[in-house]
Amino acid sequence: MKRGFETAEYKARVKAAQLAMQHHDLAAILLTTEPEVRYFTGFHTRFWESPSRPWFVILPQSGAPVAVIPSIGEALMRRGWIEDIRTWSAPDPIDDGVSLLIEALREVAEEGRIGVPSGMESHLRMPLADFGRLQAAGLVFGDDAGIIAQLRAVKTEAEIEKIGRACAIAGRAFDRVGEVARQGARLDTVSRGFQRLLLEEGADWVPYLAGGAGPKGYADVISPAGSQPLALGDVLMLDTGAVWDGYFCDFDRNFSIGVPARQMAQPWSQLLEAALAGFEAARPGAEAADVWRAMASVVGGGETAGRLGHGLGMQLTEGLSLTARDHTVLEAGMVITLEPGIETADGMMLVHEENIVIRDGGAQILSPWASGPMPVL
Amino acid sequence: MKRGFETAEYKARVKAAQLAMQHHDLAAILLTTEPEVRYFTGFHTRFWESPSRPWFVILPQSGAPVAVIPSIGEALMRRGWIEDIRTWSAPDPIDDGVSLLIEALREVAEEGRIGVPSGMESHLRMPLADFGRLQAAGLVFGDDAGIIAQLRAVKTEAEIEKIGRACAIAGRAFDRVGEVARQGARLDTVSRGFQRLLLEEGADWVPYLAGGAGPKGYADVISPAGSQPLALGDVLMLDTGAVWDGYFCDFDRNFSIGVPARQMAQPWSQLLEAALAGFEAARPGAEAADVWRAMASVVGGGETAGRLGHGLGMQLTEGLSLTARDHTVLEAGMVITLEPGIETADGMMLVHEENIVIRDGGAQILSPWASGPMPVL
Numbered sequence: 001m002k003r004g005f006e007t008a009e010y011k012a013r014v015k016a017a018q019l020a021m022q023h024h025d026l027a028a029i030l031l032t033t034e035p036e037v038r039y040f041t042g043f044h045t046r047f048w049e050s051p052s053r054p055w056f057v058i059l060p061q062s063g064a065p066v067a068v069i070p071s072i073g074e075a076l077m078r079r080g081w082i083e084d085i086r087t088w089s090a091p092d093p094i095d096d097g098v099s100l101l102i103e104a105l106r107e108v109a110e111e112g113r114i115g116v117p118s119g120m121e122s123h124l125r126m127p128l129a130d131f132g133r134l135q136a137a138g139l140v141f142g143d144d145a146g147i148i149a150q151l152r153a154v155k156t157e158a159e160i161e162k163i164g165r166a167c168a169i170a171g172r173a174f175d176r177v178g179e180v181a182r183q184g185a186r187l188d189t190v191s192r193g194f195q196r197l198l199l200e201e202g203a204d205w206v207p208y209l210a211g212g213a214g215p216k217g218y219a220d221v222i223s224p225a226g227s228q229p230l231a232l233g234d235v236l237m238l239d240t241g242a243v244w245d246g247y248f249c250d251f252d253r254n255f256s257i258g259v260p261a262r263q264m265a266q267p268w269s270q271l272l273e274a275a276l277a278g279f280e281a282a283r284p285g286a287e288a289a290d291v292w293r294a295m296a297s298v299v300g301g302g303e304t305a306g307r308l309g310h311g312l313g314m315q316l317t318e319g320l321s322l323t324a325r326d327h328t329v330l331e332a333g334m335v336i337t338l339e340p341g342i343e344t345a346d347g348m349m350l351v352h353e354e355n356i357v358i359r360d361g362g363a364q365i366l367s368p369w370a371s372g373p374m375p376v377l
Numbered sequence: 378m379k380r381g382f383e384t385a386e387y388k389a390r391v392k393a394a395q396l397a398m399q400h401h402d403l404a405a406i407l408l409t410t411e412p413e414v415r416y417f418t419g420f421h422t423r424f425w426e427s428p429s430r431p432w433f434v435i436l437p438q439s440g441a442p443v444a445v446i447p448s449i450g451e452a453l454m455r456r457g458w459i460e461d462i463r464t465w466s467a468p469d470p471i472d473d474g475v476s477l478l479i480e481a482l483r484e485v486a487e488e489g490r491i492g493v494p495s496g497m498e499s500h501l502r503m504p505l506a507d508f509g510r511l512q513a514a515g516l517v518f519g520d521d522a523g524i525i526a527q528l529r530a531v532k533t534e535a536e537i538e539k540i541g542r543a544c545a546i547a548g549r550a551f552d553r554v555g556e557v558a559r560q561g562a563r564l565d566t567v568s569r570g571f572q573r574l575l576l577e578e579g580a581d582w583v584p585y586l587a588g589g590a591g592p593k594g595y596a597d598v599i600s601p602a603g604s605q606p607l608a609l610g611d612v613l614m615l616d617t618g619a620v621w622d623g624y625f626c627d628f629d630r631n632f633s634i635g636v637p638a639r640q641m642a643q644p645w646s647q648l649l650e651a652a653l654a655g656f657e658a659a660r661p662g663a664e665a666a667d668v669w670r671a672m673a674s675v676v677g678g679g680e681t682a683g684r685l686g687h688g689l690g691m692q693l694t695e696g697l698s699l700t701a702r703d704h705t706v707l708e709a710g711m712v713i714t715l716e717p718g719i720e721t722a723d724g725m726m727l728v729h730e731e732n733i734v735i736r737d738g739g740a741q742i743l744s745p746w747a748s749g750p751m752p753v754l
Contacts, residue, residue: 044601045587045599045600045601046584046585046586046587046599046601047585047587047599049584049585049618049692049693050585050692050693050694051498051499051500051692051694051695052497052498052687052694052695052698072597072598072599073597073599075596075597075600075724076597076599076600091497091498091684091698091700092702093497093698093702093703094702096497116505118504118505118506118509119504119506120429120468120470120473120504121428121429121468121504122428122504122505123428123500123501123502123503123504123505124500124501124505125500126500127495127496127497127498127499127500128493128495128499128500128501128520129495129496129520132495143505143506188581191581192576192577192579192580192581193576195572195576195582195583196573196576196577199569199570199572199573199576200569200573202569203569204565204568204569204601205572205583205586206572206582206583207423207426207584208423208424208426208427209423209582210422210423210424219452220449220450220452220453221449222422222423222424222449222450222453223422223452223453224421224422224423224581241426307468310429315426315427315428316426316427317427317428317429318428318429321429321468321470323468325469325470325471326470347452
């Protein structure tokens with residue numbers, strides 16, 4: 001499978017953003033975060049792990065995007081399709097790209113408003129003091145009217161293929177969990193071993209892995225693995241966001257250690273039933289809340305896990321939430337997780353997760369769909 | 378080695394922040410990013426990979442910190458030392474913790490100014506629109522006077538031990554690179570294999586890995602590995618930020634593929650000499666710029682790689698930069714990288730990196746110090 005995207009795809013994304021900018025009367029949009037920058041430019045590096053340098057991309061209402069970036073990124077940005085690349089030697093304690101950015105923004109938005117993603121899930125990845133300098137220079141900022149988030153929510157076939165590949169990689173790694181997890185193995189050792197399996201099966205890297213284990217489930221689904229050994233009868237849960245070419249899968253699997261966890265059989269079959277109900281409800285035109293309701297009606301008190309699924313793509317979670325409160329209307333091309341959770345006892349829970357893509361006729365499975373009894377290791 | 382820190386250490390961090398807040402007349406500091414929150418609370422999860430939910434911690438000028446967090450994080454936060462934990466069911470499209478946060482901030486800063494980290498490397502991890510709501514509620518924000526960055530720059534012994542352990546893990550993995558890298562191997566396969574080695578040697582996870590290879594070095598040090606096979610005579614560079622218990626190492630190693638890369642011998646020995654010069658210059662009282670100068674005088678045109686080192690700790694890069702412009706004065710307890718780079722030809726470069734901690738008498742090595750000819754695989 002080819003890495004990256006055709007230039008035509010990036011141009012189509014820019015064009016779609018520009019149409020929306022005309023509609024919302026925005027002279028430009030300023031992008032500062034990794035997924036926003038990558039979505040339009042293809043600039044792909046793990047170097048965002050370093051907080052030292054800000055990176056800027058300007059989408060003008062018409063014309064080509066402008067990258068205003070640290071010189072350390074120039075060679076990589078030049079490998080992509082962006083032609084207008086302006087650099088400075090960062091980090092600069094006196095002027096960390098601010099003058100350069102002001103100049104570039106003035107060229108395209110001397111008069112008009114500049115949109116900045118400001119809604120849910122967004123943040124501005126630059127020092128607040130520097131943002132203040134942009135404002136003091138007379139530039140006028142407002143929110144981006146949700147344009148970027150809405151564009152990113154509907155995936156192209158090329159994006160869906162990458163997510164599908166990440167799902168397939170994780171699926172093969174889950175099939176091999178028995179190689180690293182057994183009674184007596186420490187959970188943190190299992191966690192390291194499972195990351196190794198994901199890499200062996202083709203993941204580029206493993207940004208996210210959570211794990212939990214216990215006779216009645218686990219207290220949460222976000223903790224890193226502790227050092228407790230797996231005991232006979234425990235349920236082991238591993239939840240991964242593995243990445244291929246910058247796109248995530250996000251699903252978990254549960255396993256019984258040594259013997260079938262008998263008290264888990266009932267909640268487990270409820271989770272499978274809930275996932276299926278979610279799958280059937282996930283069609284174009286349905287609201288996120290409808291899919292939530294389909295699952296919540298099976299698991300009852302379904303908000304234990306916070307929400308019962310979410311959008312997925314360049315980030316582990318992005319876009320809509322399967323909650324009672326989210327009225328986003330599903331469209332073909334949206335990729336989401338179905339993540340029903342159920343309280344088992346004493347604040348312990350069992351959570352199951354699958355990944356699907358919305359198609360015209362209904363949903364299509366991306367992760368290997370779990371069925372039958374919980375697998376025993 | 379024990380994970381986490383004693384409660385006394387967290388309390389000392391809070392107390393030090395509070396003393397500085399008194400000095401700068403700040404009623405409170407609002408923290409929103411992963412390292413800031415973890416530094417004071419010990420809250421440690423890879424769940425920050427999900428952008429869906431904001432997390433807040435308030436340090437009042439006196440009294441205990443207040444965590445205002447999504448309920449999905451409550452169980453994990455309760456395992457730590459923070460007692461005042463307030464939660465909401467996130468994500469909430471109508472009010473995503475904002476009212477709860479306003480209420481908590483009013484309790485401690487009804488009158489005074491609230492500091493927010495606003496200087497270099499910082500960002501505010503919450504939607505701008507929600508930050509606007511805090512301001513509209515009459516709360517007054519300003520920068521944090523660099524308090525948080527200054528505190529984090531000087532490490533405790535417990536922190537230094539964790540960084541040292543991450544360095545040792547990477548050192549053992551680098552010793553085994555020959556198991557995954559040889560002539561004909563694809564660079565992306567080598568990259569996956571090296572991540573596996575890091576995990577086998579004890580890394581909790583591998584947030585950062587860059588790789589480059591070529592007969593004259595590589596064009597940059599931030600690109601992900603491509604699919605080209607290693608050729609006889611290539612130099613292979615692997616640069617990793619592996620993590621143990623939330624602390625990074627950050628150093629690279631260069632290898633000759635098959636035969637010693639003869640045209641690299643001279644620049645390679647210059648890099649080793651530069652690292653040594655940096656090591657000797659890195660003493661309490663010296664400026665970051667002095668250490669830069671010591672290395673730049675050896676490699677000449679030393680800014681090819683942007684900067685010749687940086688602070689290191691809970692993030693891959695943090696704090697000071699070894700550049701001509703950074704006049705930060707070194708103190709005992711600071712952990713930094715020495716990262717001399719040299720242009721070899723045609724825009725290609727060779728970069729070498731080591732990690733050290735500043736001690737009263739001078740620097741101490743944390744990464745296994747490279748010497749002698751470039752190792753041949």
